Amino acid sequence: LTSKYKSEFLANMSHELRTPLNSLLILSDQLCKNTDGNLTTKQVEFAKTIHLSGNDLLMLINDILDLSKIESGTVAVDVSELRLDDLQRSVDRSFRHVAESKHVEFVLNAVQPLPKTVVTDVKRLQQIIKNLLSNAFKFTHQGQVTLSMALADSGWSRDNEELNRAGQVIAFSVSDTGIGISADKQQIIFEAFQQADGSTSRKYGGTGLGLAISRELSRLLGGEIRLVSTPSQGSTFTLYLPQSYNPSRSGRHGRTIVHESEAKLQAERLHALDDIAATARPQTTPLAEVHELPTSELVQFGNVADDDRNEILAGDKVLLIVENDLAFAKMLLEAARRTGFKGLVSTSGGGALAMTREYQPSVITLDIFLPDMEGWRILERLKADLSTRHIPICVVSTDDSCQRALNSGAIGFLTKPLQSVDVVNEALAHLYQFADQSTKRLLVLMPDSPLRVRYLASLDSETQVTTAETADQARAALAEGGIDCLVTDGSITAFGPEDVIESLDRRPLARQLPIVLYCEGDETVGAQWKRGHSAFALRQARSLERLLDATAFFLHRGTAAMSELERQSVQALYDAARVLDGRKALIVDDDMRNIFALATVLDEQGMVIVSADNGRDAIRLVQSDPTIDIVLMDIMMPEMDGIATMKEIRKLPRGKNLPIVAVTAKAMKGDREKCIEAGAWDYLSKPVDTSHLLVVLRSWLCQ
Numbered sequence: 001l002t003s004k005y006k007s008e009f010l011a012n013m014s015h016e017l018r019t020p021l022n023s024l025l026i027l028s029d030q031l032c033k034n035t036d037g038n039l040t041t042k043q044v045e046f047a048k049t050i051h052l053s054g055n056d057l058l059m060l061i062n063d064i065l066d067l068s069k070i071e072s073g074t075v076a077v078d079v080s081e082l083r084l085d086d087l088q089r090s091v092d093r094s095f096r097h098v099a100e101s102k103h104v105e106f107v108l109n110a111v112q113p114l115p116k117t118v119v120t121d122v123k124r125l126q127q128i129i130k131n132l133l134s135n136a137f138k139f140t141h142q143g144q145v146t147l148s149m150a151l152a153d154s155g156w157s158r159d160n161e162e163l164n165r166a167g168q169v170i171a172f173s174v175s176d177t178g179i180g181i182s183a184d185k186q187q188i189i190f191e192a193f194q195q196a197d198g199s200t201s202r203k204y205g206g207t208g209l210g211l212a213i214s215r216e217l218s219r220l221l222g223g224e225i226r227l228v229s230t231p232s233q234g235s236t237f238t239l240y241l242p243q244s245y246n247p248s249r250s251g252r253h254g255r256t257i258v259h260e261s262e263a264k265l266q267a268e269r270l271h272a273l274d275d276i277a278a279t280a281r282p283q284t285t286p287l288a289e290v291h292e293l294p295t296s297e298l299v300q301f302g303n304v305a306d307d308d309r310n311e312i313l314a315g316d317k318v319l320l321i322v323e324n325d326l327a328f329a330k331m332l333l334e335a336a337r338r339t340g341f342k343g344l345v346s347t348s349g350g351g352a353l354a355m356t357r358e359y360q361p362s363v364i365t366l367d368i369f370l371p372d373m374e375g376w377r378i379l380e381r382l383k384a385d386l387s388t389r390h391i392p393i394c395v396v397s398t399d400d401s402c403q404r405a406l407n408s409g410a411i412g413f414l415t416k417p418l419q420s421v422d423v424v425n426e427a428l429a430h431l432y433q434f435a436d437q438s439t440k441r442l443l444v445l446m447p448d449s450p451l452r453v454r455y456l457a458s459l460d461s462e463t464q465v466t467t468a469e470t471a472d473q474a475r476a477a478l479a480e481g482g483i484d485c486l487v488t489d490g491s492i493t494a495f496g497p498e499d500v501i502e503s504l505d506r507r508p509l510a511r512q513l514p515i516v517l518y519c520e521g522d523e524t525v526g527a528q529w530k531r532g533h534s535a536f537a538l539r540q541a542r543s544l545e546r547l548l549d550a551t552a553f554f555l556h557r558g559t560a561a562m563s564e565l566e567r568q569s570v571q572a573l574y575d576a577a578r579v580l581d582g583r584k585a586l587i588v589d590d591d592m593r594n595i596f597a598l599a600t601v602l603d604e605q606g607m608v609i610v611s612a613d614n615g616r617d618a619i620r621l622v623q624s625d626p627t628i629d630i631v632l633m634d635i636m637m638p639e640m641d642g643i644a645t646m647k648e649i650r651k652l653p654r655g656k657n658l659p660i661v662a663v664t665a666k667a668m669k670g671d672r673e674k675c676i677e678a679g680a681w682d683y684l685s686k687p688v689d690t691s692h693l694l695v696v697l698r699s700w701l702c703q
Contacts, residue, residue: 143177615640
C-alpha cells in the first residue's frame with residue numbers, strides 16, 4: 001500500500017513539474033536553433049544552457065519515477081532485436097565528443113565471434129550502457145574508457161539460473177582508468193541515492209540513482225552487473241545479458257510484455273536518457289516508444305476472444321487479428337493456432353494500435369469496418385511509421401477495395417465472406433511462411449547498368465536477388481514461384497504488365513506480387529505499367545533512394561534488417577517529408593504557455609494553427625471548421641477535461657474520422673488507456689519531444 005501511494009504521489013508530482021518544463025524545453029530549443037538569425041552567439045549559448053538545465057531536471061524526475069516503478073513492479077520488458085554494430089555506432093556517436101572534450105581515449109572493442117544481434121528490451125539495454133559509460137567518463141580524467149562486447153561462459157553469479165540456462169551470454173564491459181572504488185564501497189554504490197564518497201555529489205554531481213536503476217534493469221532483462229575496481233587505478237562494470245531474452249526462464253508470465261508487475265512505464269519515455277536510442281534507431285519509432293499498456297489493462301480493450309496474450313514467448317510468431325465480427329475473429333484465432341501462430345484479437349482500431357505497440361506482432365489481419373475508426377486509418381498509420389511498416393498486413397473485408405489495400409502496403413487482400421475454412425487455413429499458412437522466412441526473394445528485371453550495380457550493392461546481404469535481363473528469364477523466375485517483389489526499369493519491352501497478371505493466378509490471395517518501377521523521367525514507361533495497375537500494387541521510383549525505400553517497403557523489411565546505406569536512404573526520405581505544410585492543427589490546452597510552445601514548433605513546419613483553452617471551445621471549433629486536419633488534446637483541463645471533450649468530438653459527424661492525439665503530463669497507471677477509449681488515436685507525454693511530435697503528426701497526415 002505504501003508503495004502504491006508513493007507511486008501515485010510521484011506520478012501526480014510529475015504532472016505538476018512537467019507542465020512548466022514542457023514550455024521551457026520546447027521554447028528554449030527553438031531559441032537554440034535561432035531560425036530568424038536575430039540572436040547573438042552569446043544569447044544562443046544562454047538558450048542552450050536553459051535547455052540543458054531543463055533536460056537535467058527532466059532526467060532527475062524520470063530517474064526518480066523510473067526507480068519507483070521498478071521497485072513497485074510496474075515495468076515491462078518490451079522485446080525487440082538490435083544489431084550490435086548499430087549499438088556500437090550509436091555509442092560512438094553519443095560519447096566520442098565527450099571523450100574528446102575530456103582528452104580521454106574512447107575505445108570500442110567487439111571480440112569475435114559475436115552474434116549479429118541481441119534480442120532484449122533495446123531501450124533498457126541502451127539505458128544501462130549509457131549509465132555505465134556516463135559514470136566512466138565522469139570519473140576518468142586521463143587514460144581511456146573502453147566498451148567491450150564479447151561472448152562469455154562465466155563471470156556471473158552461480159545461482160543466476162537465467163544466465164546459466166541461456167544459449168549464449170553477451171558481456172558488455174565498461175572499463176575506465178579513473179578514480180576507482182574501494183572494496184567496502186562496491187556494494188553501496190548500487191543502492192539508491194548512494195555514492196562511493198559523500199563528497200562525490202558535490203565534486204562530480206549526480207544523485208546516485210544511475211547504478212541503482214541499471215542494476216534493477218539488468219535483473220529485469222535476465223542478466224546482472226558485476227564490478228571489479230581498484231582505487232586510483234580504475235573500474236570495470238560488466239553487464240552479463242542473455243543473447244535472447246526468454247521470460248519463461250525467469251519465472252515471469254510467458255509474454256513478450258511479460259508480467260503484470262513489470263508493466264510498461266506509464267506515460268514515461270525517458271527522453272533525456274534515450275540519446276543512444278535516438279541514433280541507434282531512427283527517430284521515426286514512435287510506436288515502440290509511446291505505448292504504455294500494462295498487461296492487466298489490456299483487458300480494458302477486451303480479451304473477449306480468450307486469445308494468447310498471456311502465453312506469448314520470445315520468438316513466437318504472433319498474429320494480431322483486428323476484426324469487428326467477434327465470431328469470425330474467434331474462427332480466425334483457432335485457425336491461427338492450428339497454423340502455428342500465437343493469436344491476439346482486437347475488435348477496435350484503438351485496441352489494434354495499442355496491441356501493435358505492445359506486442360510487435362509478426363503479421364496482422366485487418367478488417368476495414370471497425371467501430372471507432374476505419375481500418376484504412378490503421379493501415380496508413382502503421383505503414384507510415386518506420387518502426388511498424390515492415391509488419392505484413394492482410395486486409396480481410398467485405399469492402400471491394402483490393403487495389404487500395406495493396407497500394408497502401410498490404411501484403412494481400414481476402415474478401416469476406418470467405419468460402420471455406422480451407423481458404424482461411426491456406427491464407428494463414430502463406431502468411432506464416434512469409435513471416436517465418438528471414439530471406440526475402442527479389443526479382444530484378446534490368447539490363448546491366450551503373451544503376452543496377454549501385455542498387456544491388458546497396459541491398460542487404462540477406463535479400464536473395466534473382467537478376468533477369470530478358471523477358472524469358474523473368475517469366476521463368478516468376479513461374480518458379482517464391483518471388484516476393486519485382487523491380488524493373490521497364491526497358492525490357494517484351495515483358496509487361498500482362499506477364500505479371502498472368503503470374504498472379506498462381507499466387508495466393510494473401511500474398512500478392514508488388515512491383516517497383518524505376519522510371520527516371522520516362523512517363524511512357526510508367527503509363528504502360530499503370531494499365532495493369534488495377535491487378536497489382538505498383539510504386540514508381542525516380543531515384544536510387546526511392547528505389548531502395550520502395551523495395552524495403554514491399555519486402556516488409558524493418559530497419560534492423562537493412563544495410564547501412566538502405567537505412568540512411570529511407571531515414572532521409574522520411575525526415576524530408578513535407579506532409580505538414582499547409583495542414584491545420586487544433587491545439588487544445590488550458591495553459592497558454594503550452595499552446596504558444598507547440599504552435600511555435602508547428603508553425604515552422606508550415607502548419608496553420610488554431611487553438612482553444614477549454615473543451616467546449618474545442619468542440620465548437622471542430623463543428624464549425626471543416627479544414628482542421630488533426631487535434632492535439634490536453635487531458636488535464638478544468639470544467640471539461642480532455643477525456644470528456646474527445647468523447648463529445650467523436651459523436652460529431654465531422655469528428656468521427658478526425659485524428660486526435662492526446663497530450664498529457666500525467667504519469668498515472670491506466671491514463672493512456674483512458675485516452676484511447678475516449679477516442680484518441682495516439683498519445684504523447686509531456687514534456688513533448690518535438691522531433692517525436694512531428695513524426696506522429698506526419699504519420700497521421702501522410703495520406
